[in-house]
Amino acid sequence: MGRRSDHSREELYAMALVAAQAIAEEEGLRGLSARRITREIGYTIGTFYSLFDNFDDLVLRLNGTTLDALYEDCAAAPLDGEPEAALHRLAARYIGFTRAHAKRWRILFEHRLPDGEVQPDWYREKIFRLLGLVETALTPLFPPGQEVERLHEARVLWSSLHGICSLECVDKLVSTETVEALSDSLITNYLVGLRTETEK
Amino acid sequence: MGRRSDHSREELYAMALVAAQAIAEEEGLRGLSARRITREIGYTIGTFYSLFDNFDDLVLRLNGTTLDALYEDCAAAPLDGEPEAALHRLAARYIGFTRAHAKRWRILFEHRLPDGEVQPDWYREKIFRLLGLVETALTPLFPPGQEVERLHEARVLWSSLHGICSLECVDKLVSTETVEALSDSLITNYLVGLRTETEK
């Protein structure tokens, strides 16, 4: 036993995250455990704690990679041009991601940090970067100087879209096709309201 | 050891759920365990499995009481009269409940059934009953015969409101007061869209 040095700390860290992603993708949070991750990369439980602070830290890092992948996917949607069409494109990509990576996506919301703890800044920035996509799509509707209002409306749309996907995923009360229809209604109707408001 | 008969099965079941509610309220899903529940009501782990199928069943039953409490709270809002005002009242109650019972409310979405399993009908009915409140508030906007459309719009609003509360609760990117502002924007803007659509 003892030192092996087959892999650098960075390599081990990357291997652990890749293993975690695979488990998350197939089995969700239920299948994820510190022991299983290290077992799958050929190390023992002790090594886990040289890579991560604790299990919550691992889940946070894993969620970080999920937010990155979600951003890459959503950022591929063209967001210039007419805001409503841009939002529909963005939503279609978001919905597509939640379907392609349903279990991994769910961990973003299933996992709750212990009582006092707040998400680290690097994590919050990943979320803000996603919100930024919605802001970009909304830009034509807001004159310069109204960034606060734009952020507010972006939050409403982002949260609402999340809610639609989330309840479909959790409650399964709705057929899969309906998610698109709900999202379409949200964007279309909300933008009618937004336009009449900003035109005033 | 062996038989005690201090309590009937029904009493034990009720005691276990009350204990689960208290733990959920204070510590959320993290604090909840089958062993702890039976310990707190003065019984041993074996008894747990004479009351519930398994741990998932307990959480489902607990969530059932949460949905009931949420319904009682929301149903107290007057839903007749002007739809927008009715929705604002309903949303205010919903938001109030998520604050007053934040940890217990979160378990509704933190908990995920194992892969093949679907929620039992009694559970789905509790959710539909809540959706029904939104439908009631929307009734003046839809002529008889448009119940399908009304349900669709109710779903959008319900899911969106859920999303706003959920992301505030999970991400904490938003100050608490903002939840009201986001919900207000959602309802106001969405209803502008709904009205112009139904007037066509």
Add this chain to the structure above:
DNA sequence: ACCTGAACACCGTTCAAGT
């Protein structure tokens, strides 16, 4: 310096054995 693996305090679940 790095990694191990035993130890500790927990889990969910099952079931033979007691009253």
Add this chain to the structure above:
DNA sequence: ACCTGAACACCGTTCAAGT
């Protein structure tokens, strides 16, 4: 019939001991 508690297979976390 009802309840127990040991047994099993897992957890997360810590840390003295090996190389």
